[in-house]
Amino acid sequence: MSSALWLAVLASAIGTLLMRLIPLLWMQRRLERLDGEDGVEAMPRWLALLGPMMIAAVLGVSLVPRHADATAWLATLVGVLATLAMWYYKRSLGWPVVAGVATYGAVVILAGML
Amino acid sequence: MTLQATSSLSRPWLTGVREAIPLLGGYVPVAISFGLIAVQSGFSPWEATLISLLVYAGASQFLFVGMVAGGAPLWLVVVMTLLINVRHVVYAPNLAPVLGKSRWWPWLMHGLTDQVFAVALHRLPQLPEAQRPGWFAGAAILAWASWVAGTVLGAVAGEWLVARWPLLGQVMPFALPALFLALLAPRFTSRRWSLALIVSIGMALLCALTGYTNVGIPVAAACGALCFYAVKLPTSRQGDNDKGGNDE
Numbered sequence: 001m002s003s004a005l006w007l008a009v010l011a012s013a014i015g016t017l018l019m020r021l022i023p024l025l026w027m028q029r030r031l032e033r034l035d036g037e038d039g040v041e042a043m044p045r046w047l048a049l050l051g052p053m054m055i056a057a058v059l060g061v062s063l064v065p066r067h068a069d070a071t072a073w074l075a076t077l078v079g080v081l082a083t084l085a086m087w088y089y090k091r092s093l094g095w096p097v098v099a100g101v102a103t104y105g106a107v108v109i110l111a112g113m114l
Numbered sequence: 115m116t117l118q119a120t121s122s123l124s125r126p127w128l129t130g131v132r133e134a135i136p137l138l139g140g141y142v143p144v145a146i147s148f149g150l151i152a153v154q155s156g157f158s159p160w161e162a163t164l165i166s167l168l169v170y171a172g173a174s175q176f177l178f179v180g181m182v183a184g185g186a187p188l189w190l191v192v193v194m195t196l197l198i199n200v201r202h203v204v205y206a207p208n209l210a211p212v213l214g215k216s217r218w219w220p221w222l223m224h225g226l227t228d229q230v231f232a233v234a235l236h237r238l239p240q241l242p243e244a245q246r247p248g249w250f251a252g253a254a255i256l257a258w259a260s261w262v263a264g265t266v267l268g269a270v271a272g273e274w275l276v277a278r279w280p281l282l283g284q285v286m287p288f289a290l291p292a293l294f295l296a297l298l299a300p301r302f303t304s305r306r307w308s309l310a311l312i313v314s315i316g317m318a319l320l321c322a323l324t325g326y327t328n329v330g331i332p333v334a335a336a337c338g339a340l341c342f343y344a345v346k347l348p349t350s351r352q353g354d355n356d357k358g359g360n361d362e
């Protein structure tokens with residue numbers, strides 16, 4: 001890898017790190033200024049809302065299968081339902097993921113046998 | 115792994131490691147793909163590994179090696195890489211109120227990816243403040259290590275792996291949407307929140323289907339937030355207030 005390419009890697013790495021780090025330092029200073037106030041109250045309202053919305057957006061993107069054929073979409077739909085059903089039953093993080101992945105895999109295997 | 119409202123952990127970093135395991139289902143297959151594509155794009159295995167180690171941001175890494183292989187100017191490669199990663203700026207401020215005063219936090223921010231953020235936002239408020247850095251370090255380091263290890267594997271043996279176990283690569287990535295779903299489910303506390311979240315999910319899905327995956331994430335999140343403020347549904351439950359995202 002050439003020196004210029006190394007610089008590009010380093011610039012990308014440092015830039016990405018700063019985008020993760022500087023907002024933390026900004027928010028920590030803001031929290032210090034508003035000492036004694038509840039942390040959630042100290043956060044701008046739009047920011048408190050944006051966190052869950054970002055997770056929802058990443059969920060939306062990750063729902064699209066890499067090989068988006070009919071089987072993958074069917075497996076995604078059934079996997080989502082299995083995940084939600086297990087979450088409703090267990091109210092935990094791990095089991096719904098296991099149930100979702102297992103169901104997704106079962107649908108893919110069954111569809112392959114048909 | 116049942117989560118309790120307030121739990122005291124003897125080894126919080128180990129709990130963080132355990133609770134980040136579902137992330138691996140999404141990380142490892144994608145990291146293997148990255149290692150494979152990087153090598154096919156002309157990078158050596160150790161160069162691909164170093165990119166994963168230093169940049170550690172999935173989508174932008176794919177773009178980086180793709181643009182370099184395509185002969186794009188390096189300044190443009192860097193700009194595009196950073197543009198894709200700009201969504202990260204909202205993660206730390208969302209976590210800051212629950213992070214506490216440990217001096218370790220700035221050092222741990224390299225590990226703040228989409229997935230680690232999602233798990234941490236849900237889990238950190240449930241832990242005593244002193245245990246949060248340990249939990250986060252465990253979760254973030256496992257995720258980082260799995261990303262780097264997956265890259266090495268993909269760069270060295272990617273082609274063989276894909277040929278040997280094609281089903282594994284097809285099924286395991288579903289762990290990520292399943293995890294996000296389990297994280298978001300408790301936030302459907304009211305019609306107002308539900309509508310906003312569904313708008314955000316739907317917009318992101320639409321953007322991904324039309325080829326605008328990376329720009330789709332912040333756009334969809336903004337649409338969901340706008341929907342939350344624009345649509346006033348009859349207040350039925352406590353979750354309708356603006357802090358509903360933190361109220362479960």
